[in-house]
Amino acid sequence: MIKTDALIIGAGPTGLFTAHQLKIIGLDCEIVDNLDKAGGQCIELYPDKPIYDIPAIPECTGEELTKNLLDQLKPFNINFHLGERVDELKKNEVNWEVKTNKGKTFLTPNVIIAGGVGSFEPRRFSPKECEQFEDKSIFYSIKNKKIFEGKTVSIFGGGDSALDWAVELSKNSKVNLIHRRDEFRGAQATLDKVHELQKSGKIELFTKYQLKTVKGNGTLESIDIEHENKEIKNLKSDYVLGFFGLIMQLGPIANWGLNLNKKTVEVDTEKFETNQKGIYAIGDICNYPGKLKLILSGFHEGALAARACFKLARPNEKYRFEFTTSSKTIKERLGVKSD
């Protein structure tokens, strides 16, 4: 069990800056994020797109913003729990007991949800019958490529993941690559390689096709794919892989007894606290009159939520407001010299 003053769910810009605010005022924190890297939407959705409305930064990309926020956290020793999703949250006397899908448990008086539009999950195939084969014959990511050796693998998608895996798995497997249109958005070099492998018979390419249904009794046997013109082909397949990118799902947050409004969590504007004491929501996921989904609003919300955390984490101490320019205590925490 990990004890901490505050647990931050979400390592996007709002979560990262809130960690900074907590450390500045002398609180510990831990950060959990379902993605395998920090940055949230900035890094997952638009790493290369310039952002023009971060105060005092005329222009920066999502990736640069993330890097700068991480640099700002360097003076502090903060534990990141990446690739983990918070699944359960329950009250344990004055604290919250928080469990992740990897079996970690946190005990903390403060939980700060900085979850954006929810957690990123792979987009799945639409035919319902796919569910029964999921994690057995149908996968959305690859953990162990050995299982595909000598098998027939049907790969769906048109981006780099689909192309890269088609090339890689064609070494030891029979590969079908299926995409909904003629153009691929993956790297040209990989696409050239795919065409080469197609000519040598290592990869069979089906374009303008999508998955219609999957067939099998317990284990997957074959799949039907449907052409734009409705023609159907049956392909023998031992495994099916889908690479359609990530979507954002509110996920387990919906089960924590919070007041929800569509996909957002209702909070007050003093502490950014939800209807549950000690649970805060900040950034894109929170909602209050006048809410703007701007990164700068997330920073403000995080700064206030951090001060609210102080009261619950240090019930016997009085919070003292100080500036980083003048406070000796803060400078010590930052590891910089006082004047």
Add this chain to the structure above:
Amino acid sequence: MAKIIYVEHNGNSHTVNVDNGLSVMEGAVQNNIPGIDGDCGGGMSCATCHVYVKEEWFDKLEKKLDGEEDMLDQAYEPKKNSRLSCQITVSEELDGLIVNMPEKQV
């Protein structure tokens, strides 16, 4: 201003007036029309404002930008007549536009 007709997957139809210059996605979100999420706020990076546009209207719309088709690869059940509604800008010419929604967005 143009009248836009949003048809949910179950057939429920919503007709609203949307100001010129707004996107069809914004028109839906501002009027609380179910079935169009627009999670990324119109950044062409989430594919949760996916709609189908019938041929007679499809050809009248401005052509897709490069990134839109890439994003549609990741949409739920994309078809030939799929569009991201955040990329359709409302103008007088679109008065009467009908957009049909997929079964779900995510």
